[in-house]
Amino acid sequence: MAIRKTKAAAPVLAHASGMNLLFQCDNLECLRHLKEQGFENMLDLVYIDPPFQSGERYYYRNKNKTGVAFEDSWDSEAYLEMLRARLVEIRKLMSSSGSIFVHLDWHASHYAKVLMDRIFGPENFRNEIIVKRGRRKNLQYQFKAIDRMHNAHDSILWYSKTEKAKFVPPVVPHKSEAQWMGFWSNTDRPTMRYEIFGYSPERGQWKWSKARALKAIDNYKTYASKFSNQASLEDYWNQTGRSEEFIRKRENVKYAEYWIPPKSHRILDNVWLDVEAYDYSTGYGTEKHQQLLDRIIAQFSTRGALVADFFCGSGTTLVLAEKLGRRWIGCDSSSKAISVTRKRLGKSSYSLVDL
Ligand SMILES: C[S@@+](CC[C@H](N)C(=O)[O-])C[C@H]1O[C@@H](n2cnc3c(N)ncnc32)[C@H](O)[C@@H]1O
Known part of the structure; x- marks a missing residue:
């Protein structure tokens, strides 16, 4: 020893x-x-x-x-x-x-x-x-x-x-699947209420700044129009460097939704x-x-x-x-x-x- x-x-x-x-x-x-x-x-x-x-x-x-x-x-x-x-x-x-x-x-x-x-x-x-x-x-x-x-x-x-x-x-390692979540939150911040998809909320707020949200809407439009036939959104996100954010609006759902990528760990x-x-x-x-x-x-x-x-x-x-x-x-x-x-x-x- x-x-x-x-x-x-x-x-x-x-x-x-x-x-x-x-x-x-x-x-x-x-x-x-x-x-x-x-x-x-x-x-x-x-x-x-x-x-x-x-x-x-x-x-x-x-x-x-x-x-x-x-x-x-x-x-x-x-x-x-x-x-x-x-x-x-x-x-x-x-x-x-x-x-x-x-x-x-x-x-x-x-x-x-x-x-x-x-x-x-x-x-x-x-x-x-x-x-x-x-x-x-x-x-x-x-x-x-x-x-x-x-x-x-x-x-x-x-x-x-x-x-x-x-x-x-x-x-620590922790796997979670990708998911869509509502983009509206009820924390009341008037400066975070702006128009997207022809709608501006009267109370609460959108979750991200306007510039970030508009970019994420654009990203999803590009994916939906050009790539959705060839790849799932998750594959597309992986292939484009895992940094793009996405926001979509479905017809029968009141609020826009943002995409939360899959996770391999949690803080x-x-x-x-x-x-x-x-x-x-x-x-x-x-x-x-x-x-x-x-x-x-x-x-x-x-x-x-x-x-x-x-x-x-x-x-x-x-x-x-x-x-x-x-x-x-x-x-x-x-x-x-x-x-x-x-x-x-x-x-x-x-x-x-x-x-
Ligand atoms: C709760 S035990 C520690 C257990 C340890 N973390 C382990 O994994 O085994 C507390 C220790 O503090 C020591 N201790 C208590 N008073 C001390 C002192 N004044 N100086 C040095 N060690 C002391 C005890 O002998 C005991 O081993």
């Missing part, structure tokens, strides 16, 4: 030579150490999945034995102070285009949002992302009366360090029910799913980016960062977590840092 045990003063050197870093210690110590060692403004993407303030104890289970991995019991003041101190230090290490994803649930996410607004600035809040909770069953079928609904989601709070951070729109919104958030592959109690980390790292960082997880648990973030060609820094205070992480990292090259 390509592991080097590094003494406290050496991580910058190790990192400069392309080495990833795994710390086994309290992450506050790790964060302060990284700052001293010149890592300020260097992190491109941080994902953290801290304790949720659930009041529970989490275990590591494998074939032979079960042991406590970590305890999640705090009073709320102490919990928020723990999180605050770490977020302040993490922010210092983030690059100006960097961002942070903080995975929590209903216990503390609202308090953490207020905290993060203070630390990162409300203008740098990007989204609250909703992901599925783990396998816990909804046990409420057995009761005649309930006091609340089953909690079926976690929240990931996404903040950037600065307002100027921009991202390529996150897309993500903040509800991610199409990926699993939890997995149970390592026996580490709170393991997150590779699908979730794949999405965050692949969509919100680029190849070669420096990705960090300071509550790395079983190492899911680090495994995915490695797989996706990112550099990484991980930290956990639990020896169980570090041993599971190391097992999962296999032959990956990294320095295990002993502070």
Whole structure:
């Protein structure tokens, strides 16, 4: 295995030579150490999945034995102070285009949002992302009366360090057929009411500007008069470079219609029910799913980016960062977590840092 045990003063050197870093210690110590060692403004993407303030104890289970991995019991003041101190230090290490994803649930996410607004600035809040909770069953079928609904989601709070951070729109494969839709909409914009096909609406608006609509009407006329015998509209659109827009008017339909081309992908919104958030592959109690980390790292960082997880648990973030060609820094205070992480990292090259 390509592991080097590094003494406290050496991580910058190790990192400069392309080495990833795994710390086994309290992450506050790790964060302060990284700052001293010149890592300020260097992190491109941080994902953290801290304790949720659930009041529970989490275990590591494998074939032979079960042991406590970590305890999640705090009073709320102490919990928020723990999180605050770490977020302040993490922010210092983030690059100006960097961002942070903080995975929590209903216990503390609202308090953490207020905290993060203070630390990162409300203008740098990007989204609250909703992901599925783990396998816990909804046990409420057995009761005649309930006091609340089953909690079926976690929240990931996404903040950037600065307002100027921009991202390529996150897309996922998703096939949809071409379709015609009504060109009128009931949003009332008088400047978008003009005459087409001899009709100008009295209220609402047409969906596009007049120039764009007239061009699209012309495009459809050309297709209908010259090419419709030889090719479907979709084939014609493909053959003409996939950029033409079309508007048509059918006799018995009140409004003109515009053509929506077929799609092979969709842009993500903040509800991610199409990926699993939890997995149970390592026996580490709170393991997150590779699908979730794949999405965050692949969509919100680029190849070669420096990705960090300071509550790395079983190492899911680090495994995915490695797989996706990112550099990484991980930290956990639990020896169980570090041993599971190391097992999962296999032959990956990294320095295990002993502070
Ligand atoms: C919810 S788990 C993370 C699970 C991880 N995302 C995964 O996929 O396995 C939280 C982790 O934070 C670690 N932790 C809690 N407090 C810490 C601290 N002060 N410093 C470093 N790690 C800490 C715990 O040991 C635990 O492994």
